[in-house]
Amino acid sequence: MDLIKLRSKFEELYGKGSAQTFFSPSRINIIGEHIDYNGGKVLPGAIEIGTYGIVRKRNDTRVLLSSENIDLKIEVDLSDLEYEPNHGWGNYPKGVLYFMKEYGHKIGGMEVLIKGNIPNGAGLSSSASVELLIAEMINVLYNKGEIPTVELVKIGQKAENDFVGVKCGIMDQFAIGMGKKDKAILLDTNNLEYKYINMELKDHIIVIMNTNKRRELSDSKYNERRKECEEALDIIKEYIEVDNLCDLSTSDFEEFKNYLIKDNIRNRAEHVVYENHRVNIATKALIEGDILKLGGLLIESHNSLRDLYDVTGVELDQIVDSANEFQHCIGARMTGAGFGGCAIAIVKSDKVDEFIQYVGNDYKNRIGYEAEFYVTGIGDGTREI
Numbered sequence: 001m002d003l004i005k006l007r008s009k010f011e012e013l014y015g016k017g018s019a020q021t022f023f024s025p026s027r028i029n030i031i032g033e034h035i036d037y038n039g040g041k042v043l044p045g046a047i048e049i050g051t052y053g054i055v056r057k058r059n060d061t062r063v064l065l066s067s068e069n070i071d072l073k074i075e076v077d078l079s080d081l082e083y084e085p086n087h088g089w090g091n092y093p094k095g096v097l098y099f100m101k102e103y104g105h106k107i108g109g110m111e112v113l114i115k116g117n118i119p120n121g122a123g124l125s126s127s128a129s130v131e132l133l134i135a136e137m138i139n140v141l142y143n144k145g146e147i148p149t150v151e152l153v154k155i156g157q158k159a160e161n162d163f164v165g166v167k168c169g170i171m172d173q174f175a176i177g178m179g180k181k182d183k184a185i186l187l188d189t190n191n192l193e194y195k196y197i198n199m200e201l202k203d204h205i206i207v208i209m210n211t212n213k214r215r216e217l218s219d220s221k222y223n224e225r226r227k228e229c230e231e232a233l234d235i236i237k238e239y240i241e242v243d244n245l246c247d248l249s250t251s252d253f254e255e256f257k258n259y260l261i262k263d264n265i266r267n268r269a270e271h272v273v274y275e276n277h278r279v280n281i282a283t284k285a286l287i288e289g290d291i292l293k294l295g296g297l298l299i300e301s302h303n304s305l306r307d308l309y310d311v312t313g314v315e316l317d318q319i320v321d322s323a324n325e326f327q328h329c330i331g332a333r334m335t336g337a338g339f340g341g342c343a344i345a346i347v348k349s350d351k352v353d354e355f356i357q358y359v360g361n362d363y364k365n366r367i368g369y370e371a372e373f374y375v376t377g378i379g380d381g382t383r384e385i
């Protein structure tokens, strides 16, 4: 990112003077998909691409927001933090400001310019990246940086759930806020206990593959999946005492699954229970350096998201199939909410160029437009730079 250019753009917009620069990453999820709202364990990591932001305090109550990626400037007053459909991306910062105040933290006027180096809607959680960026800016500018990161994470999720209206779990905000270089985060979404796990893939690396299929309608389908899981849980609770679907072991599930009469409801629950189980095995495999096993679990996870959870779609299925056909790829799967967006693949480091060429061509021939590829490390969480 050319920060000098971004800085001069900022001065063009808001005038000269001192300003502070922040970075907030995006995230990938290695495994544990669609279970963070079912009390499951997930294994995401922050990445080294994301959203940069420059900010300056104002002495009044105005908040001016501008983005280099989206041509929509927003100006709001702190006394008027209501969701507005025509404020587009600005609703994320507005939601964060709203809940910062609700949670008893100080807020104030500011001028902000952001620029991301991943496309919005790619499924790498650009929205959570922006939420944590703004939250950390307010933390540093108005709260002496004293608000614990986990609190900022919760505020980001709250903004998305109750301001923007997407009923996401906490995985994205947590991975982005709490990210650590070269570590995956094993997060128990039931109690927010977490552990950093070395992201050591020997002579392999992760390649991110963007289908360039926009995640249209994804928010409503996401909320629909959540409801289906709630329906499954309500039925299961009549037979066994559990708080979340992920409290069920795989053998519990096998015992009680016939009470889930509707196919879609049973399938969703089956994915959730087995995906949670896969996270445990995958974490062990990662710790033990058994990357072949990890790769196999990625493939199983994708198949389950395709066949049981129904959140993949032709583009994600194609890019994952193309990746898995490549000899030096040991496993690939969609990452994030699905319905388009990105997938990840574990690929032999010295074959990455060949891999990109092979998958890129195959995908274009079959789908009709280009995919994009990013090779980026696992990085630190949101911070002032």
Ligand code: GLA
Residues within 6 Å of the ligand: 029, 032, 033, 034, 035, 036, 037, 125, 168, 169, 170, 171, 172, 336, 337, 338
């Ligand atoms: C989105 C949500 C997350 C999580 C994933 C699916 O990224 O924001 O909370 O549910 O989808 O695993």
